[in-house]
Amino acid sequence: MSQSMSIPASQTRRPATMSAGMSDRWFSILLITPAMVVILVFALLPLAYALDVSFRFADLTRGRLGDFVGLDNYRIVLADEAFWKSVGVTLQFTVSAVVLEMVLGIAIAFLINGATAGKGIIRSLMVLPLATSAAVTGLFWRYLYDTQFGLINYFLGLLHLPQPNWLGDYTIALWSVVLFDVWQWTPFVALIALAGLQALPKEPFEAAELDGASTFRVLRTLTFPMLKPVLFLVLVLRTIDSVRLYDAVAVLTRGGPGTTTESMTFYLYRTGLKLFRMDYASTMAVFFLYAMLVASLFALAPLLKQFSTRASEG
Amino acid sequence: MKQILIAGAVASTALVATVGAASAQACNDADRVPITWSTIAGFYTDAMAKLVSGFEAKNCVKVNVVNIDNSQLYNKQVIEMVGQTGAYDVVTLETSEKAEFAENGFILPMTDYFADKKAQLDDVAPTLAALTTQYKGDVWGLPYYTYTAGYIYRADLFDDPTEQAAFKAKYGYDLAVPTTWAQHRDIAEFFTRKKGDKLKGEELTKDFYGVGLMAGPFPEIQDEMSGVLWSQGADWLTDDGKVPVDAVEKAMDDYLKLVKFAPPAALTVTYDGVMNQMKDGQIAQTYSFFLDQWPNAVTTEQSVPGARMGVAEAPEKKAYIGGFLLAVSASSTHPKEAMDFVAYIGGHDAQMEFAKAGGTSTLMSVLSDPQFATPESRAKTGHFATLLKIFDDMKGFRSNLFDTPFGAKIYNTMQIPLQAAAAGQITARQAAEQLASDVEKICGGPCPIGK
Numbered sequence: 001m002s003q004s005m006s007i008p009a010s011q012t013r014r015p016a017t018m019s020a021g022m023s024d025r026w027f028s029i030l031l032i033t034p035a036m037v038v039i040l041v042f043a044l045l046p047l048a049y050a051l052d053v054s055f056r057f058a059d060l061t062r063g064r065l066g067d068f069v070g071l072d073n074y075r076i077v078l079a080d081e082a083f084w085k086s087v088g089v090t091l092q093f094t095v096s097a098v099v100l101e102m103v104l105g106i107a108i109a110f111l112i113n114g115a116t117a118g119k120g121i122i123r124s125l126m127v128l129p130l131a132t133s134a135a136v137t138g139l140f141w142r143y144l145y146d147t148q149f150g151l152i153n154y155f156l157g158l159l160h161l162p163q164p165n166w167l168g169d170y171t172i173a174l175w176s177v178v179l180f181d182v183w184q185w186t187p188f189v190a191l192i193a194l195a196g197l198q199a200l201p202k203e204p205f206e207a208a209e210l211d212g213a214s215t216f217r218v219l220r221t222l223t224f225p226m227l228k229p230v231l232f233l234v235l236v237l238r239t240i241d242s243v244r245l246y247d248a249v250a251v252l253t254r255g256g257p258g259t260t261t262e263s264m265t266f267y268l269y270r271t272g273l274k275l276f277r278m279d280y281a282s283t284m285a286v287f288f289l290y291a292m293l294v295a296s297l298f299a300l301a302p303l304l305k306q307f308s309t310r311a312s313e314g
Numbered sequence: 315m316k317q318i319l320i321a322g323a324v325a326s327t328a329l330v331a332t333v334g335a336a337s338a339q340a341c342n343d344a345d346r347v348p349i350t351w352s353t354i355a356g357f358y359t360d361a362m363a364k365l366v367s368g369f370e371a372k373n374c375v376k377v378n379v380v381n382i383d384n385s386q387l388y389n390k391q392v393i394e395m396v397g398q399t400g401a402y403d404v405v406t407l408e409t410s411e412k413a414e415f416a417e418n419g420f421i422l423p424m425t426d427y428f429a430d431k432k433a434q435l436d437d438v439a440p441t442l443a444a445l446t447t448q449y450k451g452d453v454w455g456l457p458y459y460t461y462t463a464g465y466i467y468r469a470d471l472f473d474d475p476t477e478q479a480a481f482k483a484k485y486g487y488d489l490a491v492p493t494t495w496a497q498h499r500d501i502a503e504f505f506t507r508k509k510g511d512k513l514k515g516e517e518l519t520k521d522f523y524g525v526g527l528m529a530g531p532f533p534e535i536q537d538e539m540s541g542v543l544w545s546q547g548a549d550w551l552t553d554d555g556k557v558p559v560d561a562v563e564k565a566m567d568d569y570l571k572l573v574k575f576a577p578p579a580a581l582t583v584t585y586d587g588v589m590n591q592m593k594d595g596q597i598a599q600t601y602s603f604f605l606d607q608w609p610n611a612v613t614t615e616q617s618v619p620g621a622r623m624g625v626a627e628a629p630e631k632k633a634y635i636g637g638f639l640l641a642v643s644a645s646s647t648h649p650k651e652a653m654d655f656v657a658y659i660g661g662h663d664a665q666m667e668f669a670k671a672g673g674t675s676t677l678m679s680v681l682s683d684p685q686f687a688t689p690e691s692r693a694k695t696g697h698f699a700t701l702l703k704i705f706d707d708m709k710g711f712r713s714n715l716f717d718t719p720f721g722a723k724i725y726n727t728m729q730i731p732l733q734a735a736a737a738g739q740i741t742a743r744q745a746a747e748q749l750a751s752d753v754e755k756i757c758g759g760p761c762p763i764g765k
Contacts, residue, residue: 147579168581170739256531258734
């Protein structure tokens with residue numbers, strides 16, 4: 001122990017085979033270069049290209065990139081009723097799905113945490129919806145929702161309950177997509193919350209029990225405050241993922257009936273790859289990215305602050 | 315003398331066949347010219363593989379078939395055409411895509427190629443040829459498959475004396491294959507019954523519906539509405555390149571009147587869903603429906619006891635005319651071989667084989683071949699005679715939707731307002747107005763029409 005402590009810092013950071021002439025700074029740059037190249041090629045260059053396209057006329061079927069049109073595409077997209085409708089659908093979906101997933105996921109996590117047997121099996125079962133892609137499970141759910149041959153309506157019929165047209169009734173189609181998403185992603189919230197619960201120190205809870213604190217008080221003053229960073233992270237992750245809603249819509253409803261379930265990304269896809277108006281599609285993508293960046297910065301600010309405080313303390 | 319001539323002809327044919335076989339045998343795999351055909355997955359894939367083998371046996375060409383899901387075929391083909399990648403030598407186009415591909419230089423005209431093959435070109439059903447192959451005076455390929463629409467119904471219900479009497483008592487005229495859309499609506503209403511009601515004198519164990527509709531979020535909703543719109547003397551686009559709002563509203567209104575006589579699943583399905591409803595004994599008739607589905611529809615006779623299927627022209631003798639066009643990519647590195655392939659697949663011999671496999675041919679000589687009119691071949695080709703009548707009745711018909719270079723984009727958009735109205739989200743008027751607005755946006759004003 002004393003020997004390892006006595007090794008100079010420079011030697012612990014630098015491999016023996018490394019050239020003696022390379023500074024720490026250059027070595028760090030060398031290490032991050034592959035990741036930076038990947039980000040540059042697969043994220044920044046396409047982003048720059050999309051930005052360029054968003055300021056030009058670009059109807060793919062009429063040839064390659066056209067003339068510079070200034071802010072025309074932004075003006076058109078921002079005045080596009082269908083675009084704002086898709087934004088509304090996305091927000092409605094995100095709020096509903098994330099709230100339900102958080103509430104159910106946390107509740108399930110508490111139930112599993114309190115269980116005395118079968119925790120391993122339940123955890124394994126909960127991974128199943130996450131382990132399959134939305135495209136596959138979406139197909140599976142499309143058959144479940146089928147009004148003629150679907151299992152859900154079959155059982156509702158046996159119970160003499162109304163048999164809704166899950167994907168064809170415009171008043172409930174979006175809720176059917178929400179239900180599917182909740183089924184797929186609640187286990188994710190539950191598993192993360194469960195891991196957070198199991199990592200909590202026992203001492204404060206034992207002290208609270210000795211003091212005769214009620215369950216509600218323990219939850220309010222100990223459990224939730226201590227779980228807050230974990231839950232907040234899950235909330236941010238689920239929100240970002242929900243805003244990107246595409247697969248479930250593509251498989252279950254194709255945006256229908258009409259445009260009832262047409263999310264922003266699905267509308268972007270339709271504009272870009274059905275109408276081949278890459279200019280409008282790129283403009284929407286830039287707008288989408290900007291909105292996500294701003295929202296993420298606000299949402300992640302407390303977490304980033306917490307991490308930087310911990311780092312400085314360390 | 316006659317015998318000598320016949321003997322001569324036979325000998326020449328044998329010689330040509332021998333030389334052809336020899337040349338094919340002499341062709342090494344390494345020498346074969348590779349061409350790639352992008353086509354629709356699941357549409358007689360096995361039959362197509364057999365036809366491809368037939369072409370390869372006669373030509374020193376290797377055909378790679380790329381099967382693509384129908385919903386993605388247009389996107390993928392456009393991307394490859396714009397990029398001029400040469401990935402596909404032969405492309406498969408929906409009727410509304412022809413003008414766009416031709417106008418933008420994505421495909422090569424085949425007018426010169428067919429200059430000395432006029433007989434082959436003339437064999438394509440003229441109505442189909444006009445809509446699928448011609449644009450601005452040029453020929454752009456050959457259709458190899460038609461999904462022209464007609465009317466498919468449960469003939470056993472129409473022939474039942476109890477049902478006939480009840481229908482006559484209610485509507486004052488005989489129950490028969492409808493010749494007007496008003497009669498079609500009456501029939502749809504008449505056969506819509508609840509579980510426990512009687513059908514052909516027997517108690518129903520589940521709800522029964524008067525009509526199957528393709529009102530799901532797919533382009534087929536506009537296909538089935540096309541015949542109705544066309545029978546009004548209107549079109550999706552006027553000669554000025556605008557959507558006739560009043561005519562579309564009327565067609566949409568007529569459609570909405572039918573929705574209540576269709577299974578609730580109508581709002582989520584396309585043609586395969588309607589066929590499942592038919593085979594499950596849920597519906598009495600279709601609307602304007604793809605006749606290529608006849609071999610599928612006729613299996614209802616096995617799945618529903620006592621069922622007998624019938625096929626006829628759609629009411630008012632106007633129906634959607636559609637076909638998959640085979641065309642040669644402008645970026646093909648082997649256009650000659652690609653054109654030979656198009657001519658082969660769309661030619662008589664291949665189309666005969668295709669028809670025997672249950673495919674719906676595009677050639678008059680095949681559709682009218684007596685061997686396909688026999689009772690034995692009814693299950694596969696029982697719709698051929700009806701198709702001939704449809705082509706005859708619609709002779710000279712053209713739709714502006716298929717003659718505008720924006721046809722494909724309009725086609726990919728129009729389902730949205732139409733389906734929204736079918737689902738009750740908006741009114742027929744709003745759907746027609748939204749369609750007009752969307753189309754104007756797509757074309758950047760009135761759509762150009764190039765016949």
